[in-house]
Every structure is written in structure tokens, then in C-alpha cells.
Amino acid sequence: MSFINLKEKVVQVKIVYYGPGRCGKTTNLEYINRTFRNQIVSEMVSLKTHGDRTLFFDFLPFNMGKIKGYDIKIQLYTVPGQVKYNATRKLVLRGVDGIVFVADAMAKQREKNIRSLNQLHENLLSYKESIFKIPLVMQYNKIDLKEHGIPILPTEVLQKDLNSRLQVPHFEASAVTGYNVAATLKKIIASTIISIQKKLF
Amino acid sequence: MNYGIVSQEQIEKIDSILTDKLIKLGVDCVIVIDMAGNIITAKDNSESKYDVYSFAALAAGNFATVDAMAKLVGEEEFSLLFHKGQESSIHFSKIDEELLLISMFGQEISLGFLRLNVVDAIEQIKRLWNKS
Numbered sequence: 541m542s543f544i545n546l547k548e549k550v551v552q553v554k555i556v557y558y559g560p561g562r563c564g565k566t567t568n569l570e571y572i573n574r575t576f577r578n579q580i581v582s583e584m585v586s587l588k589t590h591g592d593r594t595l596f597f598d599f600l601p602f603n604m605g606k607i608k609g610y611d612i613k614i615q616l617y618t619v620p621g622q623v624k625y626n627a628t629r630k631l632v633l634r635g636v637d638g639i640v641f642v643a644d645a646m647a648k649q650r651e652k653n654i655r656s657l658n659q660l661h662e663n664l665l666s667y668k669e670s671i672f673k674i675p676l677v678m679q680y681n682k683i684d685l686k687e688h689g690i691p692i693l694p695t696e697v698l699q700k701d702l703n704s705r706l707q708v709p710h711f712e713a714s715a716v717t718g719y720n721v722a723a724t725l726k727k728i729i730a731s732t733i734i735s736i737q738k739k740l741f
Numbered sequence: 742m743n744y745g746i747v748s749q750e751q752i753e754k755i756d757s758i759l760t761d762k763l764i765k766l767g768v769d770c771v772i773v774i775d776m777a778g779n780i781i782t783a784k785d786n787s788e789s790k791y792d793v794y795s796f797a798a799l800a801a802g803n804f805a806t807v808d809a810m811a812k813l814v815g816e817e818e819f820s821l822l823f824h825k826g827q828e829s830s831i832h833f834s835k836i837d838e839e840l841l842l843i844s845m846f847g848q849e850i851s852l853g854f855l856r857l858n859v860v861d862a863i864e865q866i867k868r869l870w871n872k873s
Contacts, residue, residue, distance in 0.1 A: 542745070542779075543745045543747075543775060543777075543779035543780070543781065544745065544746045544747070545747055545752060545780075545781070545782070546746065546747060546748050546749050546752070547747075547748075547749040547752040547753065548752075552779040552780065554777055554778070554779070581792075581794070582792045582794060582795050583792075583795070585795050585798065585799060587799075587802075596802055596806075597798075597802060599778075599795060599798040599799070601794045601795065601798075613794070615778065615779075615794070615798065617798070627809060628806070631802065631805040631806065631809070632802070634776055634777050634801075634805065635775065635776065635777020635778070635779070636777075740746075
């Protein structure tokens with residue numbers, strides 16, 4: 541649920557990066573944190589295990605400037621990707637306004653992407669949200685691995701696996717190098733703001 | 742999806758309840774958040790400066806986790822949480838299904854006295870909220 545404060549003229553928007561374990565959700569946020577330092581007021585919060593895996597979530601507040609006099613505060617979250625943490629994944633999804641689904645383009649991760657997307661669908665249903673209605677962007681991450689000779693799924697295959705029914709915007713990306721990280725973020729912010737505006741006015 | 746919109750009038754009334762009941766008592770900082778981690782309003786004694794946005798995200802996560810644990814042991818909810826530190830402590834209290842009130846305070850305030858005032862503040866905020 542986005543939250544609109546008419547006194548201070550602030551709109552808070554919650555965007556969640558979702559996807560299977562080790563697909564690069566935290567790496568997306570880390571890149572954003574490094575690259576847009578001047579729009580970020582505080583430190584990124586990461587709740588992780590000793591092995592550097594996300595335990596609960598990462599949190600990064602991002603100032604987008606003003607629209608029609610309203611300060612837009614984007615709250616970026618990631619979920620823990622490991623299979624066993626679905627209970628916490630669900631908690632993070634509470635009140636979500638927009639989702640980036642980060643898929644791992646490595647060929648061997650094909651099935652995990654599909655499972656994770658199916659679980660996202662179920663988790664949203666538990667909040668009476670629909671994956672077909674919520675603003676969603678697909679990011680096919682790790683395409684840089686192609687140059688290192690690691691088998692990568694062609695985008696057409698990923699599109700067919702994950703996006704044939706959803707038909708949402710998609711990006712090939714590399715969170716490590718930053719390729720299309722900003723483009724993904726821009727797209728999900730735009731879709732989310734448009735969807736909030738439609739519901740309000 | 743529900744969108745939470747609060748009018749200027751409502752926020753001002755909540756702010757004055759928080760100031761009267763808690764800040765004047767000596768509480769360092771009071772935040773009202775929703776369960777998604779958004780800030781409804783935050784008041785402080787103008788000496789303490791906390792990063793309230795990160796705080797809200799973590800507090801919502803913390804409360805949700807404890808809530809899930811309550812269900813695992815067969816409780817409907819743990820409606821109150823308290824973390825005690827050397828210098829400062831944090832008190833969480835549920836206002837309703839959507840809202841949480843968080844107070845950060847130092848050693849000079851007793852927990853009992855704080856709780857009485859929190860209950861009072863929550864009653865007043867609830868009345869205000871339900872009217873809208």
C-alpha cells in the first residue's frame with residue numbers, strides 16, 4: 541500500500557525485487573546504492589547471514605524528486621531468495637506497489653525461475669493481489685556470463701517461460717556491471733506511479 | 742489494493758496527541774507506521790535524530806516476524822514488544838490491524854508510566870482514525 545501524506549506532501553511507494561536465490565536482487569540494490577548516492581539519504585540496510593545471503597530483506601530508500609508538488613519516496617526492498625525462506629518473503633510483500641522479477645539467465649537455473657515466479661503468484665494471492673494486475677517488470681540478469689562461456693538461456697526462451705502470459709516489460713541485464721539496472725528501475729517506478737495515479741484520480 | 746491517504750487535519754491531530762502524551766513525557770522519538778513499513782507520522786524531541794525511514798522498514802519487519810511466531814505457538818498475537826538497551830529502549834504497540842506506534846526513550850522514563858501513556862494515545866488515535 542503506497543502511503544500518501546497530504547500534510548507533508550510525501551508519497552511513499554514500495555517496490556520489491558523478487559526472484560530465486562542468487563539471481564542478483566541484492567546486487568541490483570547495491571549497484572543503485574553506489575550509482576545514485578546523491579538521491580539516497582541513508583545507508584542501505586541489509587539483513588544477511590554470515591555467508592552473505594539475504595536473511596530477511598535489503599532496504600534502500602530512494603528520493604525521486606517531486607511530481608505535482610509531491611515528494612516521491614521510493615522504498616526498494618529485496619526478498620530472501622532461498623527456498624526455505626518463503627514465510628519471510630511473504631512478509632516483505634505486504635503492501636507492495638510494484639515488483640521487479642529478477643530471473644537468473646543461466647541455463648541451469650531455468651526451473652528455479654519458473655518455480656519462484658509461481659510462488660510469487662501464490663504469495664500475492666494471499667494478500668488478495670494479482671500478479672496480472674500489479675505493476676511488474678522482468679529482468680533477465682547475468683547476461684554478461686555469455687562472454688565467459690557459461691550457457692545462458694536466450695531471451696526468447698526466458699520470455700516464453702516467464703512472460704508469455706504476463707506480457708510485462710522486460711530487460712536483459714547485468715547487475716554486476718550495471719547494464720540495464722537503471723533502465724529496469726526507471727521502468728518499474730514509471731509503471732507503479734502510473735498505476736497509483738490511475739487509482740487515485 | 743488499498744491506498745492510505747491521510748488528510749492534513751488528521752496528521753495534525755495525531756501529531757498533537759503524540760506530543761501531548763509522549764514527547765512531553767520525555768520520549769525521544771515517536772513514530773506511527775503501517776505494517777508495510779510506511780511512515781504515517783514521526784515526532785521527536787528535536788534533539789534526537791534517527792533515520793526514521795530505515796527504522797520503519799525494520800520495525801514493520803520485526804513486528805511481522807514476532808506476529809508470525811505468535812501464531813506458531815498458538816497465540817492470536819503479541820500486541821506489545823519491548824527492547825531494552827543500556828541508554829535507550831524501544832517500545833512497540835499495535836494500534837490496529839494496519840498501524841503500529843513505536844516509542845524510543847531513555848532511562849529517565851519508567852516502562853510502566855510509558856505504557857499507560859501509550860495506551861491513552863492509542864485510544865485517542867483509534868477514535869480519530871475510525872471517524873474518517
